[in-house]
Amino acid sequence: MSPLQSPERPAPATTVADTLTRVVELLADDAPAEAVTAAVAGLRSPAAASAAADALAVRDLLDLRRRREREGAALYATARDLTSLRSSDEVLRAIVERARRLLGSDSAYIALVDAATGDAYMRVTSGTRTEGIRAVRQRPGYGVGGFVIQTGQALATPDYLVDERIRHDPLVAAAVGADGIVSIAGVPMKTGTTVIGALFAANRVRRHFDQAEIALLSSLAAHASVVIENARLYERTQTVTAELREAGARLAAQRHALERAAFAHEQLMPLALERTDVSELVRAVRRVLGGSATLLAADGTVLAGCHEEPGADDRETHEVEIRVGEESLGRLRLVRPGPLSPADERTLERAAQTAALLLVMGRQTALVARELRAELLADLLADRAPNWAVLQRRAARSGIADFDRPHTVVVAGGPAAGERPAGVPEPDHPLLGMAVDIAERHGGLAGTHGDTVVLVLPGLEADDAARLVVHELTTASGQPVTAGAAGPGATARVVRGLHRSAARCQRLLLALGREGQGASLSELGMLGTVLETADTQQVRGLLDRTLGPLTEYDRATGSTLLATVESYFSAGQSPPATARALGIHVNTVYQRLERITAVLGGTRWREPDGAVEMQLALALNRQMGEPLG
The missing domain is CATH 1.10.10 (Arc Repressor Mutant, subunit A)
Incomplete structure (x- = not known):
């Protein structure tokens, strides 16, 4: 066709x-x-x-x-992130970015459950515009997030603000509106059956999310849950690791503390058992704790010290009081850089306890030694002579005296000697404690005998010992102390005899008015022999009878008869020699001699007996510092 x-x-x-x-x-x-x-x-x-x-x-x-x-690639990338060394926040941020990109949403975010309140709070956001939406906290049952977290089911709404299925919180609704959000899809994040949060995708226009999109969002939420759980497990692992590390450090510190405590115990305990000197304790403290150690008495006196070379300026001072009951015996001071650990503090406290034990034992030992010295001295000076062989053995065995060494005896007393109230025992003599301190420093003995304190001191001459005792006892007591000394001499028998001489010298000094002075019999010359038994009244009577008239005449007339008599006897009773000594004419000497005879009422002062008496009076006047001149 x-x-x-x-x-x-x-x-x-x-x-x-x-x-x-x-x-x-x-x-x-x-x-x-x-x-x-x-x-x-x-x-x-x-x-x-x-x-x-x-x-x-x-x-x-x-x-x-x-x-x-694309979804598979995104899920694979997310799974790969889970095995990476990235932080949990970075992985969560990557998840919300992928959710936003895959679903083509304007924003995406993850909210987590606050374990304390149950609220949902924003953890990570992407694409949000306002701070309000990033700071939202949603109560359980409210909003898309509250629904998802409370029920464990997904929820999608094309229009959040008008959806009647949703309970709206005014504050959250205001924040959603301010950010321009219209449609929202949310899926739960779970660990097992427990909802720990939710993953959201949101748009600023109406949108219906299909099941494929909800499924994708759920897959990403599952990955996010793994991230959160891993982070929780990692945090728990870190916490447990830190706790284990801390426990290990504490165990190591305790082991170190136990080792130091054992070392300190090894160093300190033998000191107490062996009753060692406190200086060895101080050295042990320095060996254990380092730094510089000092043991101070209650009055601040340094009893022992062990110091290192000056170091850094950051050294700190640590002190522990040494106490026995309510009594403070002193302080143990440690200076070293930095603070003390609790173990070192306990070591220092333990050292202070050891110091207290040593000081108490030392005090008791000193008290026993003092009692032995006092008993030995009391037996030596008793009215009845002791068994010399036994006394000598006691002194040698106890180690408190060695009478084979030369000793000087000092007898001392204060102004109240001879006037102690009746009933006051001899050991309570006010000078005894101070005398014991002097004797202990010199390795001698000290005690009381009658109203005086007696010191037996080795290695000192009599004159030096008398002045030493007067100076120290006067300074310590605040009262004038008069001391007589005799010696030195060896053997206990000789020391007993020296005590009698020292006591006689002390009495003679008081008789001469030389209160507050110290001397030996050799310093007093013939007066020590002539006036062996004289007292103050007898000496004063002799001076008033022989020299008193001349002193009164010289004071009344301004003459020098007393000086003329002194020169006359010093010149061998020769007027010419007296004239030469005084630098005057011999006739003036004869005139003064006649005036002296007239004042004394006769020539007896120039006759043999009177001349001896006059010369004794002049000697006494010189020993007394010429109180009548």
Whole structure:
């Protein structure tokens, strides 16, 4: 049939073929569905329409395959992130970025459950515009997040603000509106059966999220749950590790403290058992704790010290009081850089206890030694002579005296000597304690005998010992002390005899009015022998009888008769020699001698007996510092 006979001829085959070829090319080039639809729009036959429909179906399958590939790649990348060393926040941020990209949403975010309140709070966001939405806290049961977390089920809404299924919190609704969010899809994040949070995708236009999108979001939420759980487990592991490390450090510190305590125990305990000197204790404290150690008495006196070279300026001072009951015996001081550890503090306290024990034992030992010295001295000076061999053995065995060495005896007393109230025992003599201190420093003995204190001191001359005792006892007591001394001499028998001489010298000094002075019999010359039994009244009577008239005459007339008498006897009773000694004419001397005879009422003072008496009086006057001149 010719073309003129058929006005409605079908399209040439080449036209359909070309169209289908074009469709295949578009599918191969991954052209959009709109291009494929436009290409087949001109086909009218049923076969062509079916081919076009198949082409569009193929296009949809290709789109689905590509979307699945993108989703698979995203899930694979997310799974790879889980095994990386990236921080949990970085992985969560990557998850919300992928959710936003894969779903084509305007924003995405993760909210976690606050274990304390049950509220959902924003952890990571992407694409949000306002700070309000990033700071949202959603109560359980409110909003999309509250619903998802409370029920454990996904929820999607095309229009959040008008969806009646949702309980709206005004503050959250305001934040959602401020950010421009309209549609939201949320899926739970679970660890086992426990919901720990939710993953959201949101758009600023109405949108219906399909099941494929919800499934994809759920897959990403599962990965996010793993991240959170891993982070929790890692944090717990870190906490447990830190606790174990801390426990190990504490155990090491305790072990170190025990080792130091054991070392301190080894250093300190033998000191108490062996009753060692406190200086050894101080050295032990320095060995154990380092630094500089000092033991101070209660009055601040340094009893022992062990010091290191000056070091850094950051050294600190640590002190522990040494106490026995309510009594303070002193302080143990340690100076070293830095603070003390609790173990070192206990060591210092233990050292202070050891110091207290040593000081108490030392005090008791000193008291026993004092009692032994006092008993030995009392037996030595008793009215009845002791057994000398026994006394000598006692002194040697106790080590408190060695009478084979020369000793000097000093007898001392204060102004109240001879006037102690009745009933006051001899050991309570006010000078005894001070005398004992002097004796102990010199390795001697001290005690009381009658109304005086007696010191037996080795290695001192009598004159030096007398002045030493007077100076120290007067200074310590604040009262004038008079002391007589005799010696030195060896053996106990000789020392007993020296005591009598020292006592006689002390009485003579008081008789001469030399209170507060110290001397030996050798210093007093012949007076010590002549006036052995004289007392103060007898000496005063002699002076008043012999020199008193001359002293009164000189005081009344301004003459020098007493000095003339002194020169006359010093010149061997020779007037010319007296004149030369005084630098005057001999006739003047004769005139003065006549005046002296007149004042004394006769010439007896120039006769043998009277002359001896006059010379004794002059000697006494000189010993007394010329109190009548």
